[in-house]
Amino acid sequence: MAQGKKIKVFHVLTDRNIGGAGRWLLNYLRYYDRGRFEVSVVLPADSLLCEAVRELGVPVLAMPEMEDKSYDPKAVRPLTAVFRKEKPDIVHTHASMTARMAAKRAGVPKIFCTKHCMEGTPGAFPKRLVRRAVNRRFSDTIIAVSKAVRRSMIEGGTSPRQIVTVPNGIEDIPILTAAERTETLAAFGGKPGEYAVGMAARLEEVKGHGTLLRAAAQVLEKRQDVRFYIIGTGSLREELEKQAAELGIAGQVAFTGFLRDVERMEAALDIAVITSRQEALCLSIIESMWAGVPAVGTDSGGVSEVIRQGETGYLVPVGDSGALAERLLELLADDAKRREMGSAAREYVRKHFAADKMTKRIEKLYTEEQT
Numbered sequence: 001m002a003q004g005k006k007i008k009v010f011h012v013l014t015d016r017n018i019g020g021a022g023r024w025l026l027n028y029l030r031y032y033d034r035g036r037f038e039v040s041v042v043l044p045a046d047s048l049l050c051e052a053v054r055e056l057g058v059p060v061l062a063m064p065e066m067e068d069k070s071y072d073p074k075a076v077r078p079l080t081a082v083f084r085k086e087k088p089d090i091v092h093t094h095a096s097m098t099a100r101m102a103a104k105r106a107g108v109p110k111i112f113c114t115k116h117c118m119e120g121t122p123g124a125f126p127k128r129l130v131r132r133a134v135n136r137r138f139s140d141t142i143i144a145v146s147k148a149v150r151r152s153m154i155e156g157g158t159s160p161r162q163i164v165t166v167p168n169g170i171e172d173i174p175i176l177t178a179a180e181r182t183e184t185l186a187a188f189g190g191k192p193g194e195y196a197v198g199m200a201a202r203l204e205e206v207k208g209h210g211t212l213l214r215a216a217a218q219v220l221e222k223r224q225d226v227r228f229y230i231i232g233t234g235s236l237r238e239e240l241e242k243q244a245a246e247l248g249i250a251g252q253v254a255f256t257g258f259l260r261d262v263e264r265m266e267a268a269l270d271i272a273v274i275t276s277r278q279e280a281l282c283l284s285i286i287e288s289m290w291a292g293v294p295a296v297g298t299d300s301g302g303v304s305e306v307i308r309q310g311e312t313g314y315l316v317p318v319g320d321s322g323a324l325a326e327r328l329l330e331l332l333a334d335d336a337k338r339r340e341m342g343s344a345a346r347e348y349v350r351k352h353f354a355a356d357k358m359t360k361r362i363e364k365l366y367t368e369e370q371t
Helices: 020-031 049-055 071-087 097-105 127-140 149-157 178-186 208-223 237-247 262-267 284-288 302-306 321-332 334-353 355-370
Strands: 007-015 035-044 058-062 090-094 108-113 141-144 164-167 194-201 225-233 253-257 271-274 296-299 313-316
Touching: 007 020, 007 071, 007 355, 020 049, 020 090, 020 284, 020 355, 035 049, 035 071, 049 058, 058 071, 071 097, 090 097, 097 108, 097 127, 108 127, 108 355, 141 149, 141 355, 149 164, 149 302, 178 262, 178 355, 194 208, 194 262, 194 284, 194 321, 208 225, 208 237, 208 321, 225 262, 237 253, 262 284, 271 284, 271 321, 284 296, 284 334, 296 321, 313 321, 321 334
Parallel strands: 007 035, 007 090, 035 058, 090 108, 108 141, 141 164, 194 225, 194 271, 225 253, 271 296, 296 313
Antiparallel strands: none
């Protein structure tokens, strides 16, 4: 590579909504070294990320051919054409197998892939061999967002030599004033004197929202000064609203839908929750903790890498609504403990999950691979 020439990087996401991978990308884009790297982003034409990326002054290639799925055969040819025309030094994909295949066909020098979720069940030995061969052929470096993701990939057949662990990083999230918190919660029915317990996650099966709703019903049997916030959108919204009604708690559960300023809502909570059946790391919990909010989460995947048991919050078994309710009631009853854990949570995530540190580690991998 010529001296002084910028390294040209194309990030590819297939997401239409702004989920964990999208927020990873936005945090990276805020901090990357524009003097050393020329970055563009390839997205489906109707992705919510298009506008968010452009607002950061980063070029977007909006492609109508791209579907919101990892393997999309009809998108291979147009993506290959883009890469051949633009000649990036690096294509960095986020779950898009199609983009990796296209980058290989186009002769892109280096292909990176970030794994934002847990690998599926390992399967039989032949399946693991196939997965290893595919990853070896179509990825030079695979970035796992947590140690748990790395372990799941190795169990699934991927060579450990290909995998580098780089935890998600986020921007600074300030602690809200009392007035800011009141205003934020009031937009979704929050009342003065109420405690706010919330979960920010896609409304999909893997996130286990039913566990939270059942726990909410148990909490509300003991005390009525709590409002629960289901933050996000997804295919299960109607079903979850029906479940809340059947449990008799609909009046104390707010479904916020998609929020552009989700971090503000996360910072307004008294307790943050995650009830995932499988979770790579959980960006939303990191964001709430950064704002000084303690967390209770299921002991799944990388959640234990964020929540330190008894220090920054509590871990409970997956699907155990009774254990979740018990921990929520414990924290709701003890303001001093909640403040102490919230302070410890903020200190911990500021040290381990800062966006600028994450970006520097990614850029170091880029430059190492370019030499």
